[in-house]
Amino acid sequence: MNIGEKIKFLRLANNLTQEELADRCELSKGFISQLERDITSPSIATLVDILAALGTDLPRFFQEHVDEKVVFGSDDYAVKTDSEGGSEICWLVPNAQKNAMEPILVLLTPGGSTYPDNPHEGEEFGYVLDGQIAIHLGQRVIKARKGESFMLQPQVPHFLSNPGKRPARILWVSSPPSF
DSSP states (O other): OHHHHHHHHHHTTTOOHHHHHHHHHHHHHHHHHHHTSSSSOOOHHHHHHHHHTTTTOHHHHHHHOOOOOOOTTTTTEEEEEETTTTTEEEEETTTGGGOOOHHHHHHHHEEEEOOOOOOOEEEEEEEOOOOEEEEEEEEEEEEETTTEEEEEOOOOEEEEEEESSSSSEEEEEEEEEOO
């Protein structure tokens, strides 16, 4: 780990000059400059003071950043098929429940439908990739075709169905996760 580089990054992220950081820690600007260039090393007590001025602490500063997985493929997907209801749901991101949103890919056979979803906080967005669908919002039914999208606040029970004669595919996103 390059301590000086990381301190410089935090200083700049806090919009501080070397002089401002030095003043907050009762150090010299020259010491901060040498520290950021890895010419010198701070004592533990000095490092604690610098990190406090930068809004962090030793454990967070030295915590190794683990690169999160960004791209997911078919090996990562979880699929649930409801042959009776004529639907297949594919969770595109593993453990998406811990995220702010949850994307799924829905396949509806002709006449198929998703399970009804109860009202919940947040928003839902969908994009019809193929076919046509009916969006059931309580007693209201709205149709959407390939290339169209929908956005709703799920304040009533709701589900999707396929009134067409061809399969329908929908990218459906819930924020926060609810699927």
